[in-house]
Amino acid sequence: MMHEARLMRHYDHVNIVRMYGVAVDYEPLMIIIELVKGGSILSDLRTRKGTVSHDEKINCMVLGTANGLCYLHSRGCIHRDIAARNVLYTGTKIAKISDFGLSREGCIYRMKGSKKVPIKWTAPETLSTFTYTLKTDVFAFSILVWEVFSDGDEPYGDLSSAETKRRVMAGYRMQPPAGCPEGIPELMKRCWEQDPDERWSMDDAVDFIKYRIAKLPDDDSIGERDSRDAKANFMMLHFAMLAFCILQ
Numbered sequence: 001m002m003h004e005a006r007l008m009r010h011y012d013h014v015n016i017v018r019m020y021g022v023a024v025d026y027e028p029l030m031i032i033i034e035l036v037k038g039g040s041i042l043s044d045l046r047t048r049k050g051t052v053s054h055d056e057k058i059n060c061m062v063l064g065t066a067n068g069l070c071y072l073h074s075r076g077c078i079h080r081d082i083a084a085r086n087v088l089y090t091g092t093k094i095a096k097i098s099d100f101g102l103s104r105e106g107c108i109y110r111m112k113g114s115k116k117v118p119i120k121w122t123a124p125e126t127l128s129t130f131t132y133t134l135k136t137d138v139f140a141f142s143i144l145v146w147e148v149f150s151d152g153d154e155p156y157g158d159l160s161s162a163e164t165k166r167r168v169m170a171g172y173r174m175q176p177p178a179g180c181p182e183g184i185p186e187l188m189k190r191c192w193e194q195d196p197d198e199r200w201s202m203d204d205a206v207d208f209i210k211y212r213i214a215k216l217p218d219d220d221s222i223g224e225r226d227s228r229d230a231k232a233n234f235m236m237l238h239f240a241m242l243a244f245c246i247l248q
Contacts, residue, residue: 010075015068017088017098036098038091041065041144042084045152054181056093057148063209064095069141070202072097073134078104080132082140083121084147108133119161120154124169125196135196141205142191149184150177183213 012018018034038044041061045052052061065087072079080102088096111117111130119127123139126132143155156164156174171194176185187208193199200208 011072011077013068013071015064015095015097016071017096033098034096036088036090036096038089040085041087041089041095042147042152044089045084045148049151052151058181058184058209058214060093061087061089061095061148062145063206063214065097065144066141066202066206066209068095068097069137070206072103073137073202076105076107078106078109078132078134079137079140080104080109081118081121082137082144083118084144084152087144104132120156120164122165122168123192123196124171124194127165127169133196134201135199138191138199138202138205139196141202142188145184145188145191146174146177149180153177181213183208187213 017036020032020034022029022031039047065082068087069079069082079097079100081099082097086097086099088098090096109132111132117126118140121140121143123136126136126139146155147153156167159167173189173192176188187205190200190208191205
């Protein structure tokens, strides 16, 4: 948990969950992060299945996640667990990347030993070499895009993790979900290329989403909404900590 806190303290971006502090004087250790009402993108898609517009999926869920991941990569962070379940979604429709338990600083990370990994979101080169790079996150992002436009379906359907691993390493990819808007299949294709050198960077993905797919809302309105959310979270945190101190 301290590893996660040490990473999160460096990040300040609208599409990254904010960390406010760590309570170290009591057990168990607690990380104090912003309150995000509404759960994850995955839970939101499943709750509102079939009713989330393409515009919201593109502009808020996909582009928001892409912007957050692009920021992490610019700060030299490999998230290693990008998936719709790990991106929170506010009531004002802002995506916020969370869960930094597997994240690592740097542009390359070699996993030692056999450890549990999210097979269905993991790039083929990582499945074979246990080496993570920024392009590993890009591959995982492509699976998240598939999740968004399938309304939260399980990637690869009923395939087991072992069978998924075998097929992905051999070059198999899922078909785009039915009814995808123009540009989304191309985005997925470019982000899940077998060769990581041919795979887009997150900068490439963000530019493609912005200029080829998205109908962008005004950036200022996003900033204002996030500012209101942050102020509300800060006040709730302030009163919670005050109550905690009084009870002690």
